[in-house]
Amino acid sequence: MRNALALLPLAALAACTVGPNYAGPASAGAAKPPANFVRVADATAPAAPTVALWWTGLGDATLDELERRALAANPNVQIAEARLKQARASLRLERANELPSGNAQATYLHAQLPGINLGQSSGGGGGGSTSLDFYNLGFDASWEIDLFGGQRRKIEAARASIGAAEANVADAQVSLTAEVAQNYVNLRDRQQRIVLAQEAAAQQRELLRLTEQRYGAGTASALDVERLRGLVEQSDAAILPLNAERDAYLNALATLAGEAPGALDTLLSPARAVPLPPAEVAVGDPAALLQRRPDIRAADRQLAAATAKIGAAEAAKFPRISFMGLIGIGGSKPGDIFDLDKISALAAPQLSWNFLDFGRNAARVGQAEGARDEAAAQYRGAVLNALKDAEDSLSRYAARRQTVANAARSLATAERSAKLMRQRFDAGTATMIDVLDAERQRTSAQQTLSQSTAAMTADYVAIQKALGLGWAAP
Template sequence: MQFSRTPILLLPALALAACTVGPNYAGPPKTLSDANGAPRFVRGGAQVSPAAPTVAAWWTQLHDPLLDTLEAQALATNPNIAVATARLRQARASLRLERANQAPSANASATYLHARIPGFDFGGGSSDGSASAVDVYNLGFDASWEVDLFGGRRRSVEAARAQSEAAEANVADAQVSLTADVAQAYVSLRDVQRRITLSRDNARMQQQMLTLTEQRFAQGAASDLDVERLRGQVETTNGQIVPLQAEAERYLNAIAVLTGREPGVLDATLTPGGAVPLPPAAVAIGDPAALLQRRPDIRAAERQLAQRTAQVGVADAARFPRLTLLGLIGLGGTRLSDISPDKLVGIGAPMLQWNFLDFGRNRARIHQAEGQRDEAEAQYRGAVLVALRDAEDALSRFGHRRDTVASLMRSKASADRAADLMQQRFRAGTATLIDTLDAERQRVAAEQNLSAGVTSLTGDYIALQKALGLGWGEPPPAA
């Protein structure tokens, strides 16, 4: 009967390889209260529904083809997305490295040595005592493997996997911010372009009023004060157009940079004005529990907590002994013919290391890792609260803004009716042209207010989509 040559003392150590020290990650801490049933959003109104929203391409609900094109270009070429994607590749490579560290490492070598040393006789030197020479040929193969007795390597892989998943969430978070920024800049540009058009219309009507007042002054039917007051209004309105033009150029530059282009490239495409896109009549928002699973920054914070928990196990495993299995195979000699299987030399050596007298260093590292885990847990709780607050604030603004826009629409309708009635009176000869132009100016002002309200409503819709964590797609595939 033949027994294995493996030392009996190694068998208990190898059995310990299934042991993993450190805390097991049990998921994120509970942050939502269910005292009143299933969690739901407090703010909002009839304009929102609890249906699950579409994660990707929320901007298509605005029904603006040019905005859809800009969003696609930004997601494809924006530098911030490229940075987040590069960091994801680094995290995935780190995960592959930690997995590879679990496997044995092996090296092969081939050596030829020619030595000529004076005063030494290697058996083939000259008889007069001069220097003799020797040749050495060697082929070797060595391997080593650290047995993961207490799961330190496994915890390292667990931490690297969590870090890789956090990097994926960071890519999605960059997409959420980018798509919201592009939409907001586009809506702001359309608003400024509309305000420029309305301001020019207002200035033109004020100039007509000034011309008529100057004619009345020449006939003695108006005073110098009336003329100067209207002239001041014309200059004020013209002066307001200049900063609006500068603001429009600023948004043109912003959109170009967000889409990965230099300023000025998109001027020809975006300079023709267009209407501000309107949000849909009803907006799906889901529930808070789905929000926490969907928002990329929450997922990244949760994965950071998982990583920090695994690193506690890495620090804990360092307190225990380390077992490394070493092996060496070599053959060779002073002649090339010595490289033959009958001269094979093999060495196997288990090596046990244990830094048992470290004066509390490992214990301090464990406490440090536990503190980092507690910090990550607190950061996760804070991120959850911030996300819920963002969603509730956005819902509140969006709901109240709809009421504001409804009021501005009624005001605009009233100004339109007043201008129409003044036109009828003017044609009947019971109202002056100046009164008619003044009513028209009030109509333009009401239209300006309504345009600003619609822009704010769409901006609040964009902010709501960002707060809900929408606008991201699947991460790039792993190599």
């Protein structure tokens, strides 16, 4: 009973954990979005957003396949997953460090000692040497009591680091899916622009042919012919950089999917239209952005880990109590390791306190506090940047929708003009040159609409990334 009572103060000390407890970032309140955070009401819907697989809203099976391949094989995601594995192993290590450690050992010692007479002399005279054999089996254990919670703080920091690593994996996935979608949209845009540029070049060549005929008949000047010939050359030259950009996007998509450049050419080479975003973009509660963005979640967990490390540094200021025990059996003959009378045991409690360190540990605490302050500032910066990204992307998307609407109206006007010009040509009141010029204007309007549509879809992708909709919270 006395022994139990004597251990009560020690147990009370063991329950003590020094250092600050993490209660959330102090600056989170100042960085929360205001009530009117989402100002672009006409571009969004108030419904709850669909978390993860947001790209399926574009309705493109090829893009879905690309995203699946990229998430499965992209090296950046695999790097983040490997770091998560390391973080989990670190937590297991810190938990194991809280427990006793033991070692088993078997020892054989042979010594040749000169001038010592132990009754086993190998020589005939007193100045000979003595041989000594020693056999031993032993077990030793040590355990340091976590009096002030330093090890518990290390475990807490390791657990928070796992949360940060999980969020970093999600952040890598969000960035990857957005990058794949952006490159896919750009690829489809370049493919469409190549087709339209080829049509424009063909129309320019037809105009040149007809003008050359008029020049031969004396109804057009050489200047008209040279001007159109220059336009044809410009149209042909405009196709070359588009081809190079298309090839670059093909290579980029293959690399993002974890494959060699050119591996996806068969899948992606057939030209297709740019996928269109849904009519409404659900953003949900903007305040939930703080919990939804994985980079914010990672910054929060990094701040929690830095806070816990202050307690680990604080605990090093105080005394440490450790226990060491040793049990061994053995003697000078091999059979002694089985003789229970030859057992030796040692127990050694130890108290150590580095109270005279000339400020070394205080400096370590200061370093930990500085790291905590840095993590807090990084968290606040992550929140503010996230709010800015979301607001900017929503604003750009709303403006781009209007641009697409204007481009669509311009195309409709150009199509009506081309139709009317064709009717005039059939009636004999317009020339084929007039018809081809109207068709050229229609093709130009198509190019503008295609570029605007691609930019709108790219802005939709940017919204998904800014709102962090490509991941599910752990």
